Ligand SMILES: Nc1ncnc2c1ncn2[C@@H]1O[C@H](COP(=O)(O)OP(=O)(O)OP(=O)(O)O)[C@@H](O)[C@H]1O
């Protein structure tokens with residue numbers, strides 16, 4: 256039995272992430288989705304709580320042909336102990352999937368196999384781009400995420416939240 260770890264902040268989860276996971280499930284029997292920066296929310300970079308992100312991701316994972324775990328991972332002050340922290344919080348995994356240079360570096364140093372998934376239409380499928388579209392009032396962001404993510408963001412008042420937390424006291 257082969258298990259893969261896919262780490263991201265998923266702020267929000269988008270169709271690029273979904274495309275990566277569809278490829279990962281062809282290579283492993285089970286996937287651990289590591290929900291990074293679980294402590295973060297209500298900022299421009301990290302608008303959604305870990306719980307909200309789980310609610311967004313869960314329906315999208317149901318369509319995948321593999322057992323998936325979603326595990327919240329709070330950040331650690333020391334990068335040197337982060338891999339041990341991740342290992343302590345997750346079921347045992349055999350391979351890590353990430354394109355984040357720091358994540359890759361830390362797992363390679365720990366002797367883990369790391370695979371870098373090819374980028375899937377990065378110019379549009381990007382958390383940063385989607386948050387910018389929401390802030391600009393561009394409704395096109397809804398086509399870049401699974402339907403469950405768009406409706407969850409709507410239900411929690413995520414559009415107004417992102418706009419409000421991105422304001423300065425001069426606005
Ligand atoms: N379009 C994409 N195709 C393939 N991999 C992607 C794509 N977008 C993000 N990833 C990868 O998925 C992992 C998790 O990404 P993350 O949650 O940071 O999304 P992001 O779109 O990069 O968000 P942000 O712009 O907020 O950093 C990272 O390894 C990232 O490189």
Ligand SMILES: NC(=O)c1ccc[n+]([C@@H]2O[C@H](COP(=O)(O)O)[C@@H](O)[C@H]2O)c1
Nearest residue numbers: 262263264291292330331333334337355
């Ligand atoms: N020291 C740490 O806590 C540490 C180190 C490396 C990555 N991470 C986390 O891993 C996640 C990587 O996800 P992204 O690729 O979405 O940035 C982020 O949440 C990041 O904060 C944390």
